[in-house]
Amino acid sequence: MSTTINTGRVITRFGAELLVENPSKSSDNNTEEHSDKTPIRCTAKRKFDSIVCGDFITWHHNLHGNASVDDLLPRHNALTRPGYRGRPRTIAANIDLLVVVNSWLPETSWNLVDRYLIAAEQLNAEAIVVMNKSDMAKAHATDEDWEAMKAYQDIGYPVLEMNAMTGEGIDKLSELMQNKTSIFSGRSGVGKSSIANKILPESNILTGIISDSGEGKHTTTTATLYELENNGYLIDSPGVRDYALGDISDAELAEGYIEFLQYQDSCRFNNCTHDHEPKCAIRTAVDENKINKNRYLRYIKALRSLE
Ligand SMILES: Nc1nc2c(ncn2[C@@H]2O[C@H](COP(=O)(O)OP(=O)(O)OP(=O)(O)O)[C@@H](O)[C@H]2O)c(=O)[nH]1
Ligand SMILES: [Mg+2]
Ligand SMILES: [Zn+2]
CATH class of the missing domain: 2.40.50.140 (Nucleic acid-binding proteins)
Known part of the structure; x- marks a missing residue:
């Protein structure tokens, strides 16, 4: 040997x-x-x-x-999740692209999407918002949902409507994943493994069933790396119930709202939290409909949860 x-x-x-x-x-x-x-x-x-x-x-x-x-060997980043007793547990390392997978059933938590996008900023990774199960949109999507989806697009995130059964959106997603290590994250049962299977038909990744309540059943139990044909890797990860913010500062939280960036230098106070402070450029931008109000309200909720 x-x-x-x-x-x-x-x-x-x-x-x-x-x-x-x-x-x-x-x-x-x-x-x-x-x-x-x-x-x-x-x-x-x-x-x-x-x-x-x-x-x-x-x-x-x-x-x-x-x-x-x-x-x-040294890593350039690692995605962690709060595990038992809030202790962070590392899920996967060396990630270039966070694919936030959502569906209409189980329904989408826009709070969860925001938190993943904050995590992507902390990882210095790109992010994509996937809306899977497009066949269920008609029956389950509300006006607020469409507005929320459009808000991400307006901010500059790619938002992909997909259907893992028909293959709708798969080519576009594959293109965005080229030459990168991408991780599929999101709630259980949204179709992460189903999409992975569509991209890599030979991998035969186990997919689950949805209970009557619409909840997924945590079919995928460990993060697994797959090599893509067009250079790059896909990591399929277990579904989450929620994705809590880690130990981050107010400033790091605000960094996760990338639409704030072009305004925040105009706030009166350079340590403005964009909450109660006078002459806050972010609040002005919200009032002028330049920043999506629901995203801002979710930011305020997240900010207060940090304290
Ligand atoms: N109608 C519909 N069902 C889908 C679609 N994509 C996936 N599903 C179904 O959703 C269920 C859950 O899919 P999975 O791929 O196992 O979900 P997952 O996100 O990997 O779940 P975990 O591994 O538990 O995190 C399966 O029954 C799939 O057949 C879709 O586009 N439309
Ligand atoms: Mg899975
Ligand atoms: Zn401000």
Whole structure:
């Protein structure tokens, strides 16, 4: 057995065992069409407990032919979620694009969408808002929903109407995901894995059923990385009930409302929280309908929840 040190990307982890991309996949030797791409099972010591889906690691085969982790390579960001007792739990690392997946049933929480967009700013990642299950829009979408959707578009976020059953919107989404590592996030049952399956038909990702109450059943249980055909990766992640804001400051919260940016330098106070302060340029922009009022009201609610 050689003791070559390999570099690889983590597909998923089960306890102390990591599934890592097989280095033979990066072979540019075209004659090796049938090279074995079976992921490598790698054991990780306790000190590597923080390694997650999307991380880059180094590993080697030991004398018995088993593989073990040598090191975690630096990450450029990591998505965390408050876990047990509010302690943050890292879900995935090295993310370029956060795909916020929503549907009409289970219904969309625009608060949740805002919080993911705030997270995207903190990660320094791009974000897309996906409205899946377009076949259900007619029966379930309200005027407020359409207005909220349009507001995101006006701010500059791509908003995609999709249907994972018919494939509507899939090409557009694939195009936006090219050459990036994208993570699908959102509530359980909105269709994240169904969309992933449409993009990668051979991956056979398990999808769930919706209960009578319209709630998803948490079908996906761990974040998993898939390689895309057109360069890039997709991470399918387990559905959330809610996505709480982490430990962020008022200023970081405001950074997550990217439509504030062009106005905030005109507030009288440079530490303006855009709440009660006089001569606040954000409030003026809201009054003049330049900033969507519901987004602003959700910002105020989030701001007060931080205190
Ligand atoms: N009508 C309709 N149903 C859809 C669509 N996309 C997905 N579904 C259904 O929604 C259900 C949930 O889909 P999943 O893909 O498992 O949802 P998920 O977001 O991955 O859920 P978790 O893994 O629990 O987070 C399945 O029964 C799908 O068949 C769609 O565009 N239209
Ligand atoms: Mg799923
Ligand atoms: Zn202000």
